[in-house]
Amino acid sequence: xxxxxxxxxxxxxxxxxxxxxxxxxxxxxxxxxxxxxxxxxxxxxxxxxxxxxxxxxxxxxxxxxxxxxxxxxxxxxxxxxxxxxxxxxxxxxxxxxxxxxxxxxxxxxxxxxxxxxxxxxxxxxxxxxxxxxxxxxxxxxxxxxxxxxxxxxxxxxxxxxxxxxxxxxxxxxxxxxxxxxxxxxxxxxxxxxxxxxxxxxxxxxxxxxxxxxxxxxxxxxxxxxxxxxxxxxxxxxxxxxxxxxxxxxxxxxxx
Amino acid sequence: xxxxxxxxxxxxxxxxxxxxxxxxxxxxxxxxxxxxxxxxxxxxxxxxxxxxxxxxxxxxxxxxxxxxxxxxxxxxxxxxxxxxxxxxxxxxxxxxxxxxxxxxxxxxxxxxxxxxxxxxxxxxxxxxxxxxxxxxxxxxxxxxxxxxxxxxxxxxxxxxxxxxxxxxxxxxxxxxxxxxxxxxxxxxxxxxxxxxxxxxxxxxxxxxxxxxxxxxxxxxxxxxxx
Numbered sequence: 001x002x003x004x005x006x007x008x009x010x011x012x013x014x015x016x017x018x019x020x021x022x023x024x025x026x027x028x029x030x031x032x033x034x035x036x037x038x039x040x041x042x043x044x045x046x047x048x049x050x051x052x053x054x055x056x057x058x059x060x061x062x063x064x065x066x067x068x069x070x071x072x073x074x075x076x077x078x079x080x081x082x083x084x085x086x087x088x089x090x091x092x093x094x095x096x097x098x099x100x101x102x103x104x105x106x107x108x109x110x111x112x113x114x115x116x117x118x119x120x121x122x123x124x125x126x127x128x129x130x131x132x133x134x135x136x137x138x139x140x141x142x143x144x145x146x147x148x149x150x151x152x153x154x155x156x157x158x159x160x161x162x163x164x165x166x167x168x169x170x171x172x173x174x175x176x177x178x179x180x181x182x183x184x185x186x187x188x189x190x191x192x193x194x195x196x197x198x199x200x201x202x203x204x205x206x207x208x209x210x211x212x213x214x215x216x217x218x219x220x221x222x223x224x225x226x227x228x229x230x231x232x233x234x235x236x237x238x239x240x241x242x243x244x245x246x247x248x249x250x251x252x253x254x255x
Numbered sequence: 256x257x258x259x260x261x262x263x264x265x266x267x268x269x270x271x272x273x274x275x276x277x278x279x280x281x282x283x284x285x286x287x288x289x290x291x292x293x294x295x296x297x298x299x300x301x302x303x304x305x306x307x308x309x310x311x312x313x314x315x316x317x318x319x320x321x322x323x324x325x326x327x328x329x330x331x332x333x334x335x336x337x338x339x340x341x342x343x344x345x346x347x348x349x350x351x352x353x354x355x356x357x358x359x360x361x362x363x364x365x366x367x368x369x370x371x372x373x374x375x376x377x378x379x380x381x382x383x384x385x386x387x388x389x390x391x392x393x394x395x396x397x398x399x400x401x402x403x404x405x406x407x408x409x410x411x412x413x414x415x416x417x418x419x420x421x422x423x424x425x426x427x428x429x430x431x432x433x434x435x436x437x438x439x440x441x442x443x444x445x446x447x448x449x450x451x452x453x454x455x456x457x458x459x460x461x462x463x464x465x466x467x468x469x470x471x472x473x474x475x476x477x478x479x480x481x
Contacts, residue, residue, distance in 0.1 A: 174345075
């Protein structure tokens with residue numbers, strides 16, 4: 001598309017802190033380049049707000065190259081906006097039409113409390129990882145990288161799970177705010193590899209228990225999570241999570 | 256709590272209960288449909304009445320039927336429990352929602368509630384009368400006299416009862432939508448997801464939901480027309 005500037009109407013969720021009641025505020029923006037990213041458009045709006053002496057809109061962002069998973073914006077009814085398999089920083093204004101009204105909301109899940117405006121606290125994910133999403137490695141000399149043979153297919157499958165950036169789009173998209181896709185990716189990436197098999201039973205038991213403690217919902221297998229995942233994590237991982245969990249519960253020594 | 260109770264009350268465990276009871280109820284639907292298709296036989300209800308009498312007197316089937324009632328209650332109770340927890344996990348709705356998931360998959364609780372109401376009324380209409388109405392006429396086919404269930408069914412699907420017939424047909428549509436998600440979803444919950452078999456399971460689920468819904472819906476329509 002050729003270069004051009006756009007004028008848009010933004011309906012943005014404003015909320016002072018986690019306990020206050022939020023509301024939508026409408027902001028007209030103009031002079032937006034179609035080549036800008038969605039976050040850059042917010043930068044322009046925030047500059048204007050600061051110049052006018054108003055409070056800028058809080059939103060999370062870090063790498064702006066699609067791998068940090070911070071930009072938790074629910075745009076026009078979809079996590080990360082209208083395109084598939086991207087984060088908000090990879091969404092460009094050419095995906096919208098001049099004159100469009102765009103509704104931007106934060107992730108909505110009780111396990112992800114709103115910090116301010118569009119920024120949510122996703123540390124529930126960190127606590128799930130801390131409960132078992134790791135492998136224990138003894139210190140000493142580094143082993144040769146290839147001394148354990150791993151079938152290429154398993155390595156590929158583990159890698160596709162490891163592509164999860166923990167952005168929380170799955171939780172945001174799920175009608176139950178379920179974290180199943182996230183947890184399944186983190187369980188899968190380790191369960192598929194010999195290094196991860198050692199602690200696999202304790203891992204899946206602890207991670208599912210922590211997921212429930214955090215107050216995420218259960219899975220209805222609607223598939224909304226996978227459809228919105230910026231890294232295309234597949235529902236097959238949720239099936240693997242179920243297998244891992246039930247077989248661990250049946251056979252592990254953890255009563 | 257024992258490890259069994261802990262496992263079954265976890266988020267995954269509750270889904271396992273939904274899937275297990277759901278698939279059992281699917282097998283019941285097959286048996287029930289095959290039995291009911293005898294209503295369409297032009298023998299003035301003989302084979303249907305003999306079948307109904309067998310189903311209520313055979314001790315093994317009696318035991319299974321108590322299991323069936325229990326599983327319907329368990330399926331409903333766990334569904335309500337899950338729905339409350341899921342609602343708590345997402346207390347505020349989005350102002351704009353543009354999901355790619357199917358309507359049926361998002362509406363399992365609504366569809367299930369409609370089915371539970373249907374099952375309740377269905378049991379009042381036929382099961383309760385068959386068991387407790389002493390005014391039913393008796394028939395004998397060279398055997399012990401048995402209650403004429405066919406007569407009640409035939410009267411139910413007769414002229415003047417268009418409202419109930421419509422209710423029955425719509426309920427089967429609801430059942431079809433419920434199964435269109437539930438059948439394949441149960442296998443996913445069991446952890447059975449495989450490149451080779453998942454497409455087959457999904458196809459089988461869709462076929463199953465259409466055959467069951469159509470099969471049940473056609474009975475009152477044909478009985479009404481005859």
